[in-house]
Ligand SMILES: Nc1ncnc2c1ncn2[C@@H]1O[C@H](COP(=O)(O)OP(=O)(O)OP(=O)(O)O)[C@@H](O)[C@H]1O
C-alpha cells in the first residue's frame with residue numbers, strides 16, 4: 534500500500550475508527566479510546582417514507598411493540614448487507630455518534646470494517662460504499678476472523694495451523710490460518726439467530742405458547758447450553774397461549790432449551806468437524822498443541838467449548854470478551870494500517 538502523506542497527517546487529527554458491522558451487533562472502536570459504541574444492528578423506520586426513527590438499542594426495544602406505521606428493520610442478514618440504504622444510515626449514525634464525543638470538529642475518519650470471509654465483490658463494495666456515504670474518508674476491509682485472531686493474539690503469521698471458530702448472530706465461520714493467510718474456511722449461515730428461532734419454535738410446539746423473539750434470545754442466553762450442566766436451571770417466560778388466546782407464564786428448564794438448541798448446535802459442531810478433518814496432516818499437530826479458539830457471542834453458550842472439545846478431541850477455548858474481538862482487531866489495525874496492510878482486502 535502506497536504511503537500517503539495527507540492521510541498520515543489527517544490520521545493525527547481524526548478519530549480513526551474500527552467497526553464490526555455484525556448481523557446482531559455493531560461495535561465501534563475509536564483509536565486511542567477503545568470501544569465507544571456497542572449496540573444492536575437494528576433500525577426503526579417510518580413505513581412509508583423509510584425515514585429512520587431510532588437506531589441501535591432503542592430500535593431493538595421497539596421490536597414487537599411498534600405501531601403499524603413503524604417498521605423494525607435488521608439491515609444485515611447472514612453477516613452481509615441486505616438493506617443498503619438503512620445500513621448506510623445506521624453507519625452514519627454510529628460514525629457521527631463516535632465523532633460527537635470530540636469537542637473540536639474533526640476531519641472525516643479512516644475506517645477499518647470487518648466483513649465475513651468469502652463475501653462477494655458486490656458485497657464488499659456495498660460495505661465500502663455504505664461507509665464512504667456515511668462519512669468515512671477512506672475504508673479498509675478486513676476479514677472478521679483475521680481481525681478476531683489479531684485481537685486474541687493468535688500466531689496467524691507463523692508457519693503452522695491456527696483455527697478460530699466465530700459464532701455470531703447470522704453466521705458461524707470456521708477459519709484455518711497459516712503464514713498470515715487463510716488456508717481454508719467454512720461459513721455456515723446458521724448461528725445465534727437460528728438458535729433463537731429454534732427456542733421459539735420449541736416452546737410453540739411443546740406448550741402451544743407463542744413467545745417473542747427477544748424472549749427466546751433471553752432464554753437462550755440465560756439457560757441455553759450445549760452440554761449437560763452440573764446443576765440444571767430453570768427460567769420463566771411469558772407468551773400468548775395459541776389455543777385460549779390468553780397470556781401465559783411458563784417455567785422452562787435448561788434441559789428443554791438444550792433440546793431446542795440441539796439441531797443448530799449439531800450443525801455447528803458438524804461444520805467445525807468437517808473443516809478440521811480437511812486440515813493437512815502436517816498442520817494438525819500444531820492445532821492440537823494450540824487448541825481451537827472460539828469467538829463471537831454464540832461462543833458463550835454454556836458448555837459449547839466442552840462439547841466441541843469432546844467431539845473433536847482437540848481442546849476448544851473461548852476468547853476473552855468474545856463479543857468484542859472483531860472490533861478490537863480492527864482497532865489494532867488502525868494503530869498502523871501500513872504494517873497490517875497484508876491482512877486487508879482489496880477491492881477489484
Ligand atoms: N451469553 C450468551 N450466551 C449465548 N449467546 C449469546 C450470549 N451473548 C450473546 N449471545 C448471542 O450472540 C449473538 C451475537 O453475537 P455477535 O455480536 O458476535 O454477532 P454478530 O457479530 O453481530 O453477527 P455475525 O458475526 O453473524 O454478523 C446473538 O445471537 C446473541 O444472542
Ligand SMILES: [Mg+2]
Pocket residue numbers: 553555556677699701702829859
Ligand atoms: Mg460477528
